[in-house]
Amino acid sequence: MTRYTARNGLSRRTLLKTGVAAAAGTLAAPMVWAQSNIVLRQAGTGVSAFNDIATKVQGDLGITLEMTALDSDSVTQRVATQPDSFDIADIEYWICKKVWPTGNMQAMDTSRIANYDKIAGTFRSGKLTPTSDIAQGTAPHTVGFTSGANGKDFIQEESGWMTLIPTIYNADTLGIRPDLINRPIRNWSELLNPEFKGKASILDISSIGIMDMAMVVESMGEYKYPDKGNMTKAEIDLTLGIFTEAKKNGQFRAFWKSFDESVNLMASGEVVIQSMWSPAITAVRAQGVPCIYQPLEEGYRSWGGGMGLAASLKGAKLDAAYEYINWYLSGWAGGFLMRQGYYSAVPETSKEFMSADEWGFWYEGKKSKGDIVSPQGSKLEGPGAVRDGGSFIERMGAVACWNSVMDQNQYMVRKWNEFIAA
Amino acid sequence: MQKPRVNNALTGWLMVSPLAVVLFIFLVLPIVMIAVVSFWQTTAFSVIPAFQFDNYEFLFGSPVTYTVFVNTFKYAILTWMFTVVIGFTVAYYLAFHIRSLTWQVALFLLCTIPFLTSNIIRMISWIPFLGRNGIANSALISWGVIDQPVEWLLFSDFSVVLAFVHIYTLFMVVPIFNTMMRIDKSLIEAARDGGANGAQILWNVIVPLTKPGIMIGTIFVVTLVMGDFFTVRIMSGSQSANVGRLISNDISLLQYPSASATAIILLITVLIVIGILLRFVNIRKEL
Known part of the structure; x- marks a missing residue:
């Protein structure tokens, strides 16, 4: 049977x-x-x-x-x-x-x-x-x-x-527009690189955004958190302080809150580097716009x-x-x-x-043999494409942190609100 | 003759009572509730009834609050300036330059056509227009006016005020037009006969007589802009904030007491602004 x-x-x-x-x-x-x-x-x-x-x-x-x-x-x-x-x-x-x-x-x-x-x-x-x-x-x-x-x-x-x-x-990692950046991106710190002034974005959902920020702060060498997922008040101040300064300097084009906002920002070229979710990348590519879910040295936020x-x-x-x-x-x-x-x-x-080809592409990080098609039927990749970041084990094995709710969540939320309003 | 008088009083009370009841249930009670909640305590996911001033303390203790209130007033004043100029001009044209009533009504209805779609759609349609690679920028580049796309067209104070003006100008046109239509044309003839030129008639006759209309429009525009949160969020790309956004952020993060406290302060501020405005003009003449 x-x-x-x-x-x-x-x-x-x-x-x-x-x-x-x-x-x-x-x-x-x-x-x-x-x-x-x-x-x-x-x-x-x-x-x-x-x-x-x-x-x-x-x-x-x-x-x-x-x-x-x-x-x-x-x-x-x-x-x-x-x-x-x-x-x-x-x-x-x-x-x-x-x-x-x-x-x-x-x-x-x-x-x-x-x-x-x-x-x-x-x-x-x-x-x-x-x-x-x-x-x-x-x-x-x-x-x-x-x-x-x-x-x-x-x-x-x-x-x-x-x-x-x-x-x-x-x-999750940062999404980039390779055609508008024209150079390799390897670190989270690039999000605050002045080169992308007015062309960066981060998501406005505190529990997720704060983790992206922590990845950036560590990557910049500003601070090494004992536990990113459970920051102290001082660490929260430090993290949001760095980003508030960047915001005031005009680093960010916009913040996004829903999936489709992130797609529009990227596809229209308003933003060239931003926090993003995997299917949003797929959606941008489905419009014929090049977009990469860039694996970074510090690992992923999962x-x-x-x-x-x-x-x-x-x-x-x-x-x-x-x-x-x-x-x-x-x-x-x-x-x-x-x-x-x-x-x-x-x-x-x-x-x-x-199909074996789909499994190989999405899960095992292998080269596609035929066209890779989205569930809705639009073509995402041709033959010979490799998933950004590789196989399941490579990607999930490089997770540096998970989206978090901290002990100081209440404080973080208030500070986050200030950051958005600043 | 005493009986009918008693009856009159009773009828009077009965006639206002439905409105009074509706207003009490749907306006007074919710506001009282908000005021009560603003003194409550909150933890990560629950709200605890209490009487403490933490929410207000945090609100007044944070420098962001003041920036945000300044921002709110900035948007209100800028929007008011543009809507009053545009609204007055449009209403003046409709009331004094269009002679036939049919055309006046037709053109007035034309002004309302944008309102056939929702606020949000009218606002969001600006985004692809003003974007870095949008129609405005590509047109300017192709005309040779600029070499690089202009960044401040979108996700800036400019785009926020633009959207506000676009959405709310009609609220200025309607009351001003309404007041202008009531101006006795013989007053203008008298002024003309007395030797006043066009500018003098405008400034000394029409503007003073239109003040109540301007004031009603002002109250509409100012309260709408000060209470808005969505336009600011979308058009500034979440880069700037007004008080409404502060409240909506709080609500989305389940901080109801803190949101209530901010709402109460905003309500008081708006009431003060309206109180001041009403000092200038007696709008009862209009009602």
């Missing part, structure tokens, strides 16, 4: 279920949801809110997925203040650190997650490979587990209760996203949510997102849904 079927995308769990159901002569599991008209409201950051996924879920499971895409701060606000407005929160791990203690979400029983054992090590032990170091900041595994179904705390080992089921993650359940979910809806999450990890969604330039939390299953 084949355990995975690439053709129709059934996970081991649904396969077993279907087998049992078929043996019992009753309807297959997905039909149940189709009959009961289950609707799941998913609120999340725009990074993974694709209609293609909703359509596929509707087809495979009969679950209607209503997606709301918001910027990171708005999602945080939504989860913290309007617990009844969503069923599934598709958020990042640093957001989880902020909102988990509110009790608006419930933990997930890992024994109900079919592919739990195949989830990448980064999200379980924190180690990508058994020998790798854990980067600074809010690493996903530090906020990935809690003590029980109603736990409000974080537990540092695999407790069987997950706060978020990891879905996608990536290693982030991870996952889905959590609203505390109010119960009964059939809760079961449907588990079904959906199992479906998400079973491969089709992972393959879809890998072709956007993200990494799937369960690479093994995603592989089944990608």
Whole structure:
């Protein structure tokens, strides 16, 4: 018996279920949801809110997925203040650190997650490979587990209760316009290089932006943080001080807050170097504008996203949510997102849904043999192209820090607000 | 004859009460709520009822607050200057140079056409126009006016004020036009007969009689600009801030008490500004 079927995308769990159901002569599991008209409201950051996924879920499971895409701060606000407005929160791990203690979400029983054992090590032990170091900041595994179904705390080992089921993650770096820069860029410090005065940008989301800033400050040799992910007040002052000065000197053209703003800034040539997200690079390139996700010597700033359940979910809806999450990890969604330039939390299953050439290009860092096409069908690369930064292990192995929520978050937020207003 | 009078009083009260109730629920209560929250305490993700002055202390203790308030006034004053000049000119043309009422109405409606799309679209459409490689810069370069693209066209105070003027000029045109239409034409004839030239008529007759309209337009424009946050964010590329942005940043970072404190101070400031404006002109004449 084949355990995975690439053709129709059934996970081991649904396969077993279907087998049992078929043996019992009753309807297959997905039909149940189709009959009961289950609707799941998913609120999340725009990074993974694709209609293609909703359509596929509707087809495979009969679950209607209503997606709301918001910027990171708005999602945080939504989860913290309007617990009844969503069923599934598709958020990042640093957001989880902020909102988990509110009790608006419930933990997930890992024994109900079919592919739990195949989830990448980064999200379980924190180690990508058994020998790798854990980067600074809010690493996903530090906020990935809690003590029980109603736990409000974080537990540092695999407790069987997950706060978020990891879905996608990536290693972020600076995006550049090679045609307008015309020289190699190797360090984070280039963001504040006066050469790019009025042509640089940074993102206006404090928990992410502060980490980009820390990478720049260290790269400039101004300061070496004992822990970038948990700065003291003095370190926050120092970091934002350097950037406020740069801002006053006109270093930045603009700040961006949403994904599409960053695409427009780069594609229009307003900005030639900026903090960026991987699919934004893809979007710029899809417009025919050269853009590189530049690997830098100091390493990457990484982030991870996952889905959590609203505390109010119960009964059939809760079961449907588990079904959906199992479906998400079973491969089709992972393959879809890998072709956007993200990494799937369960690479093994995603592989089944990608061609060997796609897998080689996106995951293994190999030269493409044919055209590399985006999930929407536009051509991204021709034959012979190599992904910026190389393979999964090369990129995720060079992560220097994770997006973070610090002990001094309150202070940082106020200082950040001052920086934006300065 | 006492009975009908009592009834009159009662009817009067009944007639104002729906509005009073609506205003109380949707205006007074929220403002009271904001004032109350401004004294609360906040932690990373929760807001705790309290009575302390931390939020105000932080607000007045931060030099950024003062810069931001100065910025807010700067935008308000600049926008006001341009809208009043443009608004007055347009209204004057419509009221005194167009003779037929039909044409007046037609041209007036023409002024409102940009309002058929949303504020945001009208504002954002400036971005590709003013950008480094935008239409404005490429046109100027091809005409030989400049060699290098002009940077300050976009993401600058210039673009912010430009967008404000574009969006809010109509708010100046409408009340000024309205007042001008009420000016008795015989006054102008009398001035002409008395030997006044065009400039004298404009300055000594029309402007004084239009003051209430200018004032109403001013109140619209000033309050709208001082309360705005989105235009400033988009058109300055997040590079400059006014008070509205300070509040919206706070809200997006879940700092409700701090946002409330800033909102209260902004409200008081705007009320003071309007109070001062009303000292100059009695707008009741218009109402």
